[in-house]
Amino acid sequence: MIKYGFIGTGNMAQAIITGLLNKHVPANNIGVTSPRSAAKLAEKLGVVALSTQALIDESDMIILAFLPNQLENVTAQLDFKDKLVVSVLAGVTVAQLTATTGTTQVVRTLPNVNVAINLGVTAFSQTQLTSENSQAFQTFSTYLGEGVALDESQFSVFSAIAGSGPAYVFKFIDALAKAGVANGLEATLATKIATQTVLGSAETLAESSQTAEELQDLVASPGGSTRAGLDDFSDQNFDDIVLHAIKATIAHKHL
Numbered sequence: 001m002i003k004y005g006f007i008g009t010g011n012m013a014q015a016i017i018t019g020l021l022n023k024h025v026p027a028n029n030i031g032v033t034s035p036r037s038a039a040k041l042a043e044k045l046g047v048v049a050l051s052t053q054a055l056i057d058e059s060d061m062i063i064l065a066f067l068p069n070q071l072e073n074v075t076a077q078l079d080f081k082d083k084l085v086v087s088v089l090a091g092v093t094v095a096q097l098t099a100t101t102g103t104t105q106v107v108r109t110l111p112n113v114n115v116a117i118n119l120g121v122t123a124f125s126q127t128q129l130t131s132e133n134s135q136a137f138q139t140f141s142t143y144l145g146e147g148v149a150l151d152e153s154q155f156s157v158f159s160a161i162a163g164s165g166p167a168y169v170f171k172f173i174d175a176l177a178k179a180g181v182a183n184g185l186e187a188t189l190a191t192k193i194a195t196q197t198v199l200g201s202a203e204t205l206a207e208s209s210q211t212a213e214e215l216q217d218l219v220a221s222p223g224g225s226t227r228a229g230l231d232d233f234s235d236q237n238f239d240d241i242v243l244h245a246i247k248a249t250i251a252h253k254h255l
Ligand SMILES: NC(=O)C1=CN([C@@H]2O[C@H](COP(=O)(O)OP(=O)(O)OC[C@H]3O[C@@H](n4cnc5c(N)ncnc54)[C@H](O)[C@@H]3O)[C@@H](O)[C@H]2O)C=CC1
Pocket: 007, 008, 009, 010, 011, 012, 013, 033, 034, 035, 036, 037, 065, 066, 067, 068, 070, 074, 088, 089, 090, 110, 111, 112, 113, 163, 164
């Protein structure tokens, strides 16, 4: 029996599948379908490649993991049989999901790529689920990392901060590493140092009772070099740059 059936086998589907496999979900409990890459993925990971309707028929939970603008196209002609449908499609509402799939059992989620190491943060909003489906989704959500029940009106801001967020953190790490290289560090070493610094800092913040703003003072010794850097960030309106990019992310329409 397929527990988790994925329609779409791109980056997000693969991140979720990796997270499930890490948690010892058997590969033969995971089904995949896509126009091109499903067979290849099945060969690589040992998951099961099926035609789309067969995948739906044999799965307990169907995960929609194609691009948002493909929803109508992909779902036309399919019979979801009132099965549990979990969508990761950014910008696609619960109402759109129930209308296109014809199932009453729908969860709109917005995960991020960190689900691949079970450290994701995933927003969800759902229809009234049966207790069996509710339990199944809870288990699935736990495998991925943190789950956050969220009103649909807040999905776009969540998507910008948490869904797109890893890309922005990678951008910051890259900038930090490049600044190291510009000042004489070897590139691989600079990236390693920047990565470990961000990893350790996130962990320090997560374990701390202090805020991210307060922790800056922990680093900035009175009269020291960090204050000079923080002042320079302020002079260049670092917060405004981030706010501007988040606004651009939120303003983008997926459909
Ligand atoms: N990449 C990310 O970090 C995040 C992505 N998402 C959502 O995940 C979804 C997939 O995005 P990515 O994986 O990034 O894109 P992607 O381009 O890597 O994957 C898209 C996949 O759609 C599938 N596909 C295309 N045509 C199809 C069809 N006719 N039938 C079935 N499957 C078909 C293919 O398997 C393709 O690999 C999007 O809806 C996106 O909004 C949500 C949160 C984060």
